[in-house]
C-alpha cells in the first residue's frame with residue numbers, strides 16, 4: 001500500500017504536473033539541447049508577443065509579411081501542426097501558444113528550418129494571450145488535444161470550459177471556426193454540452209462522419225499518434241462563432 005489514490009496515480013502516470021490553480025504556468029521537461037537553448041535565447045525574444053504593451057488594433061502589425069488572416073493555435077505541443085499550417089499558408093499570420101518549454105524550443109527550430117516568417121509565439125499560459133487579443137481579431141482557432149484531465153474532480157482544469165468559451169467568443173470574428181480535437185469521450189461530451197448552452201457558437205456537424213473525419217489536409221499530431229497507439233481515436237469538432 002502506498003496510500004496513493006486514483007487521482008494521484010493518474011497524475012503520476014500521465015496527466016500533466018499540477019501547479020497553481022487551474023493552470024500551472026511554464027513547464028520544463030528534459031534539459032534543452034544546446035541548439036534549442038541557443039534558439040530560446042536568440043530567436044524567442046524576437047518572435048514572442050509582448051503582452052506588456054497593448055495589442056495592436058490590427059494584428060497584421062505583428063507580422064513582417066503581408067497577411068490576410070490571423071489563426072491561433074493553443075497548446076501546439078511539438079509544433080507539428082503549427083509548422084505544417086504555417087508553411088501551407090504563408091499569407092496567414094499564426095500565433096502559437098505553448099507553455100511547455102521543450103515544445104517552444106522545438107517550434108523555434110522548425111521556424112528556422114522552414115524559414116517561416118508568419119509565426120509569433122507565446123511561451124506561457126495561453127489564457128493571457130486570449131485576454132490580451134482585441135475583440136473579433138482571430139479568424140480561426142485550433143485547440144488540438146488539450147490536456148484531458150480525465151478525473152471528475154479535475155474537470156475544472158480543462159481548458160475548454162464555460163468561461164473560456166465566452167472569452168474565445170470575444171476574440172473570434174463572426175463566422176470564425178474553433179477547431180477542437182480530443183480522444184477523450186468525456187471531454188467531447190463536456191465541450192459539446194457547453195457549446196450547446198452557448199449563444200456564441202454553433203456546432204457545424206450534420207452527420208457522424210463530420211466529427212470522425214479530420215479537417216482537410218490533416219496530418220496527425222504527436223499526441224494523436226500516441227492516442228492511436230494506445231487504442232483511442234480522435235474526434236474533430238468544428239464550432240462556428242455566430
Ligand SMILES: C[S@@+](CC[C@H](N)C(=O)[O-])C[C@H]1O[C@@H](n2cnc3c(N)ncnc32)[C@H](O)[C@@H]1O
Nearest residue numbers: 075076077098099100125126144145221222223
Ligand atoms: C496533450 S498536449 C497536446 C499537444 C499537441 N496539440 C498535440 O496534439 O500533439 C496539450 C498541450 O497543451 C499545452 N497547454 C495546456 N494548457 C496550456 C495553457 N493554458 N497555455 C499554453 N499551453 C498549454 C501543454 O503544455 C501541452 O503541450
